Amino acid sequence: MKTAVLAMAAVLSGVVLQGQPGVAASSAIQFDAARKLWLLTTGASSYAMGVGADGTLQNLYWGPALWRLADVPAPGPRRDVSSFDPRQMMQREEYPGWGGPRYYEAALRLSRADGNRDLVLKYVSHKISGNDLDIDMSDIRDDGLRVTLHYRLYPEYGIVRRHSTVRNGTAASVTLESAQSAVYNLPLGDGYFLTHLTGRWAMETQVRREPIQEGRIVLESRKGHTSHNSNPWFAVDRGSAEEESGGVWFGALAWSGNWRITVEQTPYRQVRITGGMNDFDFSYPLKAGESLDTPAFFAGYSGNGHGGASRLMHRFENERILPGGVKAPVRPVLYNSWEATTFKVEEAGQKALADKAAKLGVELFVMDDGWFGKRNNDKAGLGDWFVNKEKFPNGLGGLIGHVRGLGMKFGLWVEPEMVNADSDLYRAHPDWVIHFPDRPRSELRQQMILNLAREDVKEHLFGVLDKLATEYPLDYLKWDMNRSFSEPGWPDAGAGEQRKLWVKYVTNYYELVDRLRAKHPGMAIESCSGGGGRIDLGVLQRVDEVWPSDNTDAFDRLKIQEGFTQAYSPKVMSAWVTDVPNMNGRSTPLAYRFLVAMQGALGIGANLNQWVDADFALGSKMVAVYKRIRATVQTGNLYRISSPRVGDMTANAYVSQDGKQAVLFAFRHAQQFNTPADPVVFRGLDEKAVYRVEPVVDGKLMGQWKEASGAWLMHNGVTLNLRGDYDAAALILERVN
Numbered sequence: 001m002k003t004a005v006l007a008m009a010a011v012l013s014g015v016v017l018q019g020q021p022g023v024a025a026s027s028a029i030q031f032d033a034a035r036k037l038w039l040l041t042t043g044a045s046s047y048a049m050g051v052g053a054d055g056t057l058q059n060l061y062w063g064p065a066l067w068r069l070a071d072v073p074a075p076g077p078r079r080d081v082s083s084f085d086p087r088q089m090m091q092r093e094e095y096p097g098w099g100g101p102r103y104y105e106a107a108l109r110l111s112r113a114d115g116n117r118d119l120v121l122k123y124v125s126h127k128i129s130g131n132d133l134d135i136d137m138s139d140i141r142d143d144g145l146r147v148t149l150h151y152r153l154y155p156e157y158g159i160v161r162r163h164s165t166v167r168n169g170t171a172a173s174v175t176l177e178s179a180q181s182a183v184y185n186l187p188l189g190d191g192y193f194l195t196h197l198t199g200r201w202a203m204e205t206q207v208r209r210e211p212i213q214e215g216r217i218v219l220e221s222r223k224g225h226t227s228h229n230s231n232p233w234f235a236v237d238r239g240s241a242e243e244e245s246g247g248v249w250f251g252a253l254a255w256s257g258n259w260r261i262t263v264e265q266t267p268y269r270q271v272r273i274t275g276g277m278n279d280f281d282f283s284y285p286l287k288a289g290e291s292l293d294t295p296a297f298f299a300g301y302s303g304n305g306h307g308g309a310s311r312l313m314h315r316f317e318n319e320r321i322l323p324g325g326v327k328a329p330v331r332p333v334l335y336n337s338w339e340a341t342t343f344k345v346e347e348a349g350q351k352a353l354a355d356k357a358a359k360l361g362v363e364l365f366v367m368d369d370g371w372f373g374k375r376n377n378d379k380a381g382l383g384d385w386f387v388n389k390e391k392f393p394n395g396l397g398g399l400i401g402h403v404r405g406l407g408m409k410f411g412l413w414v415e416p417e418m419v420n421a422d423s424d425l426y427r428a429h430p431d432w433v434i435h436f437p438d439r440p441r442s443e444l445r446q447q448m449i450l451n452l453a454r455e456d457v458k459e460h461l462f463g464v465l466d467k468l469a470t471e472y473p474l475d476y477l478k479w480d481m482n483r484s485f486s487e488p489g490w491p492d493a494g495a496g497e498q499r500k501l502w503v504k505y506v507t508n509y510y511e512l513v514d515r516l517r518a519k520h521p522g523m524a525i526e527s528c529s530g531g532g533g534r535i536d537l538g539v540l541q542r543v544d545e546v547w548p549s550d551n552t553d554a555f556d557r558l559k560i561q562e563g564f565t566q567a568y569s570p571k572v573m574s575a576w577v578t579d580v581p582n583m584n585g586r587s588t589p590l591a592y593r594f595l596v597a598m599q600g601a602l603g604i605g606a607n608l609n610q611w612v613d614a615d616f617a618l619g620s621k622m623v624a625v626y627k628r629i630r631a632t633v634q635t636g637n638l639y640r641i642s643s644p645r646v647g648d649m650t651a652n653a654y655v656s657q658d659g660k661q662a663v664l665f666a667f668r669h670a671q672q673f674n675t676p677a678d679p680v681v682f683r684g685l686d687e688k689a690v691y692r693v694e695p696v697v698d699g700k701l702m703g704q705w706k707e708a709s710g711a712w713l714m715h716n717g718v719t720l721n722l723r724g725d726y727d728a729a730a731l732i733l734e735r736v737n
């Protein structure tokens, strides 16, 4: 037992294993050369693969951490079960080509110039370097086509990143018809459940859970962007996982275009999750020597339920995905003009709002839509990124100086990829939009999409944004995208290459953001797409914050935020306090609205001209409280104690990484029959510690006590005086010993 513990510690701490003949180990990757087996181990999980007698690369294990490669058996020989059930269907291939008798979702499908479409991939060689493993595969007829499977381990987060590179080393052209990033095979068996995020505009990231049975569940976007309807994230469990218990396998794609995650159960009780770019309308010709990199598909395993899985993701995103990583500052409190002034922005009005925002303690003032071109409504102006001189006769300098003079940073809204027909840009370049000749150019919100796959469009947009950020050194850019694709034509590309648009658009969008960041490192960027239409790990690698939804109704937000935090960190979850009545005609108290928004990156989007003194007093207090707790909220550990989908209360606790501070937020939806609120039982505290308990809203904590042990708080809980409809409370806990 002692030896076992030592050996595992050696693997996890990066020490090369001794005394296991033939086993070469990097920090977390072990390889058994004689048996051609790999064991990839992180703190929370292990992943094992091996090469079968037929050369196929097969998954052998994915689950809780292992430490002994010798335990893992090599892929055994298989026999056909019947002439309808070939042995290939029983193997858990890591990255199957579409070839031979394989009928499940293929990782790679292609067509050669002569029409030959059979592809059977076999292991060729591999390279281990630190936490990276690259495995080269080729077709059984070694014709020069190479597929490299990339694995990168993040041992301290329990996460693996996988993607593939397909290289056409043949002499002729090859057309890819589906090029997936990775296939994740789950342990053999049935009874699995899939949790995923669904929605629509103003109703994003709604949690759904359903059984996985024989057949396929397809999560996807065909809209050109990530989409509001489904988010590229999944969690799978064996039917018994709960919020804080049970094994959960989870993953997320880093792709902001058409994507697909196919969850399938074969008739042989094999659950396979294949993810990457959507093969819908996909066709990607590779000339001799060309290659295609597929997007990263991250995955992990947690033994601590859905809460454990999302905490791994949050820390991983904060520290390894977001720009700046661990060194990135906490997000500032922002004010945004959109709901207050819509398109009616002008210098005096924005200055007046800025004065009021500063009084509340806001740190970043963002002017939204309406400042440019002939933008008085959504019918005109997109594309013309010059300051509207009727609204700002002297440019933006006056407003920016005023905002900075108040001690705030300044941010600006743009929607670079879009154009209105009524714009100088469209009149000059009607051919720049995505379209098929002689077909309608469907307008949504009166706008069309510039074909960012084109190099001239990309360079034009870089020029425009660079000029803007140079002329007006901006602290923040809110980058919006307010429609989905339609008629995805790219006439100049030629018939065979046109469908590269789906891929090129996204890679050029990424390049544009990356170049802007490199040239203007002080400018933070927000990703918005009419709310949450472009939120995924691809965009999160290059932006600082995202806008989860145009729905700012605080009660609706509880569900949107519950879904959002399954996959994404509260640090990037922009959340505004806005006016009531809101979207549903519902009015919630201002304290309730603040406490809902304080669970992410707090913003204010209300019309401050209508606020009375009492609102300012409460608002200033809440902003000050938020500044005290925001590091805990944004970078701590989130425990979703009570789901808004169940019962009449929602409660979430955030515990700082060092355990010194915790914050509880609790919301009562609708009290009935004079029933007191159930006690809220904490999670994530130290039983032995004593905490000072401070209510944020007076009169909400029942009982006179000021201190309590972690044991009491986690076993008995706290009773909160939550009454009526839409009542809210928050407690700040400071560890005192």
Ligand code: DGJ
Residues within 6 Å of the ligand: 338, 368, 369, 413, 480, 482, 528, 529, 530, 531, 547, 549, 550
């Ligand atoms: C949609 C965004 O989600 C809103 O916040 C706002 O920026 C509008 N676009 C502006 O047109």
